[in-house]
Amino acid sequence: MRAATFQAVESVVVTDKPEPTICDPRDVLVDVELAGLCGSDLHPYFGRETGLDVGTTMGHELTGKVIAVGSEVRDFSVGDEVISPFSASCGRCPRCARRLSSRCEESTLFGWVSHGVGLEGAQAERVRVPLADGTLVARPPSFGAVESLLVGDVVATGYFAVTRASPAAGDLVAVVGLGAVGLSAVLVACDLGATVVAFDSVAERLQRAEAWGAIPVAIDRHANTAQIVEEARRVAGGASPSLVVEAVGSSDAIRLAVELIEPGGFLSVAGVHTDAHLAVTPTEAYDKNLTLAMGRCPVRSILPELIDRVRERQLPIAELLTHEFPLDEAGDAYRLFGARGGGVIKGAFRP
Ligand SMILES: [Zn+2]
Ligand SMILES: [Zn+2]
Known part of the structure; x- marks a missing residue:
């Protein structure tokens, strides 16, 4: 499959990578409909954050459709459209219980692999989502892909x-x-x-x-x-x-x-x-x-109330997304966004 991968500081290149597979019975695989390009992707891109392995798939914002489920996944089936926070969480540990899913004891962040350990990113055709029942939320009927992408992070x-x-x-x-x-x-x-x-x-x-x-x-x-x-x-x-x-x-x-x-x-x-x-x-x-x-937003913990709020108040969040890029243009998209050019407020890839 095609994926936007980190090659060096200021170098993101679209390469062919192996298809993701179910590695744990709690995993699902998602066919990515939209993957966000985020300001925090620019930290490793510009070398402000170091340690990311060369070849890692970038990106931590995604929405899409489930295409495979592990044997212990209870809440999701093939074909479900899902919203994902930028990090995975178990939904059961003490930190998840006190609404701090971003510091879940089993938490992993999409798009961060260091010394071979971590989770591949979402700026790809498909992505593995661990701990699916504790991580994902079903897309509500009134949400399109854009709203679903944006509530998962920004x-x-x-x-x-x-x-x-x-x-x-x-x-x-x-x-x-x-x-x-x-x-x-x-x-x-x-x-x-x-x-x-x-x-x-x-x-x-x-x-x-x-x-x-x-x-x-x-x-x-x-x-x-x-x-x-x-x-x-x-x-x-x-x-x-x-x-x-x-x-x-x-x-x-x-x-x-x-x-x-x-x-x-x-x-x-x-x-x-x-x-x-x-x-x-x-x-x-x-x-x-x-x-x-300070600190990383516990997206999964607050997602239900946030989704309700966006729907009830009809908050026009989709207006945030100003640019969609083909995945194959990821290198140019990073350059444009990194330079704060082209009027980009929020960009996303449609693989
Ligand atoms: Zn983000
Ligand atoms: Zn947890």
Whole structure:
């Protein structure tokens, strides 16, 4: 089968790989209908995250149809259309039981194989899904492939980053970084009735945030943090946000978030961070009485409530997907997305 594989830093190439097989009786095989191209795919692509084996199939976002089931799979059959979180989980261990599926004792992440251990990715024609009963969710009737793809990662991550702080209607919320996760946070926070100030440097992303009800603040690359904070206060009538969602995964974004936030505020870090240190000092955190939350979204734990929310509120999440690429153009798609070019907010491959 064809698969987009990691070859070296800034080199993803479509190659022929063996078909996946059922390796464990709890596995299923899925024929991939859509596979997402994610900001966190860019961490190994640009070498910010190291250790990925050469030849690993990239990608951790998928939706598709079950084509084979292991002998211990109870909840899924051949032909079922499924939503998958970006990591597998058992659904039974203590961490799964307390709604932390992303740190399941048996968790594995799609698209991460290191020293021969791990799970192949989803940017391929077919993929093996382990622990199927604890991992997958059946696609609801009103969801197409696009919605099904997006709730498995970016929308869940944005939703989680906002709702774990329980903002009330009328609260001021800032979202730093308007990739697909940040825009999802904007959508959810606006839907909850918050006033949302949204920061990015890319015009298309700011326009999308504004269309969903946020006040956009363009980050000029030459502006310093103090100038950006001043502009944010101005557009928010002098107020500071009680919740800041950081959806970039950089020290600069953390610095901006810390400078923006109101004392007693909640800093919700949705970005994947690869720096050696967190760009907030203990003194700052103490002096601002910050609550800080970080970590991988437990997608499987929150998927049922998220799906209900998207359906009930008719959240237009499908608008996030701006580009579909043939799998054979994966190399070009990575280059375009990596350069934040071509107006790509969210891309996906249709193998
Ligand atoms: Zn992702
Ligand atoms: Zn578990």
